[in-house]
Amino acid sequence: MWQSAFVLQQAIDSDPEGLLDYYFYLDCDIADLPLRHLVDPRVRVINAGPDLAEIDVAKSRHVPKATFLRFLALETLSKTHERVAYLDGDLYLSWGNWADLFGIPPGDYAVAAVVARPIWFNNPRFRYGRRYRKALCETMGDRYLNAGMLLIHSARYQAQEISQRSLQFYADHPDLCGQGDQSALNAVLAGNWDELSPSWNWQVSPFNYPVLADLNPRVVHFTGPIKPWNDTNAFFRRAFERMAEFLSQRGANDLLAELTNRLQPTAEVTPRRARFVAEWTGDAEKKFQRISSYLDRRDFLDTAVGLPPFGEAKSGFGLADVGTIPAAATATDILDSAGSAD
Known part of the structure; x- marks a missing residue:
């Protein structure tokens, strides 16, 4: 919980004019947590545990069930806000602010995100995971996003029922969803999403870590076990x-x-x-x-x-x-x- 509280605090501190609303979705009652005081009072805390319990999701040692909270949060908030950003709890805002993200004119689709790091390579032969992506969606190709940071165009998101369809895809094809809710979301979007620069979701790994000595992305995402x-x-x-x-x-x-x-x-x-x-x-x-x-x-x-x-x-x-x-x-x-x- 404290990591998510830190992510939210970085966002709030970089938004002195209070341009954004902040929400923290949990699968429990925050009153039961000893470190609840770490969450800024400007954050509205939502206990989505009862709703999450109703979702039929197979447990995985790699992907906890709590990651499916993103679908519940986006479904609810897209009904009351024109645009919504979802953030994982292992992001680090190196510079700038999240308000800049909302100043970007909408693209063509319901979701904007950063492509997953296996697809960053210049040489297509290095882009691993193609068999996995093809099994999810025949027409996806290399248009596979990382779901650690998502920007949502709410009206389109609602009209396309993306949360509901993603949850249904996972329920119908858990064997295909090696990356849990991220797999399901990509299968439903089928490559139809707007691409943000890697600055908004630098998915760090051994192959791109030393590049950070000279480049300074806005957001570092600590993907992987470290x-x-x-x-x-x-x-x-x-x-x-x-x-x-x-x-x-x-x-x-x-x-x-x-x-x-x-x-x-x-x-x-x-x-x-x-x-x-x-x-x-x-x-x-x-x-x-x-x-x-x-x-x-x-x-x-x-x-x-x-x-x-x-x-x-x-x-x-x-x-x-x-x-x-x-x-x-x-x-x-x-x-x-x-x-x-x-």
């Missing part, structure tokens, strides 16, 4: 420092101490660990060349209207070197730098 809160190699140290400041300022000191202690790296850099870090941080130029054509495009919905895809400052990511892995800050260091919390 998150800032379990990252002992400090790949995402900048993000964790911001998260730690958020927790410290709100008095979540026990949680902060637990997290920082968990992130203490081992002193020894074993060959196995060195290879792992090298896989993430090495060959920056080669990795950039593999996706350069995709990054150079200016026909995305946002860049076409003049929004810059990357910030001028360094992102603070992509800079780790083998053998010089920075140690995680201690809880005491963070508390001292942020000031004592009430």
Whole structure:
């Protein structure tokens, strides 16, 4: 829950004029959660647990049932708001604000998003997962989105009954939906969605991590198992420092101490660990060349209207070197730098 509270707080802090409404969809009553005070009072909290319980979704160790909350949230909010953005709880706003997203004129379709990272490669032969995509939808091709950030044109979304159809597709074809609700959504959209630049959903992985040393996307998405809160190699140290400041300022000191202690790296850099870090941080130029054509495009919905895809400052990511892995800050260091919390 605290990760989602952080994502929401970043959005609110970047929106001083209060242009947007904020909602937090949970599968339980927030009153039962000890860290409920982390959620900003400007956020309207929705317990969608009873509605989620009625959805027949097979459990998966990769995709928890709670991810289907996105369909419930989008279905409800698209009835009262002209446009709606959905955000996963493992996003990090590196710069800019989410209000800029709503200033982009609508495209042709109900959904705008960023293409999934397996399709970023310049060379089509590197675009893995084609058999999986073809099984979902014969005509989809490489038009497969990552559902971690979605911008919805509400009237079209409602008219096409996208939430209902996605849930029905999953119920009818769970064997095809290896990525859960994301699979179902892509099958229903069949490639008919508007494309945003990767700046709005930089799905980080070993093949694009070192590129972040020179590029600064607006939003970093910690896809995969490595998150800032379990990252002992400090790949995402900048993000964790911001998260730690958020927790410290709100008095979540026990949680902060637990997290920082968990992130203490081992002193020894074993060959196995060195290879792992090298896989993430090495060959920056080669990795950039593999996706350069995709990054150079200016026909995305946002860049076409003049929004810059990357910030001028360094992102603070992509800079780790083998053998010089920075140690995680201690809880005491963070508390001292942020000031004592009430």
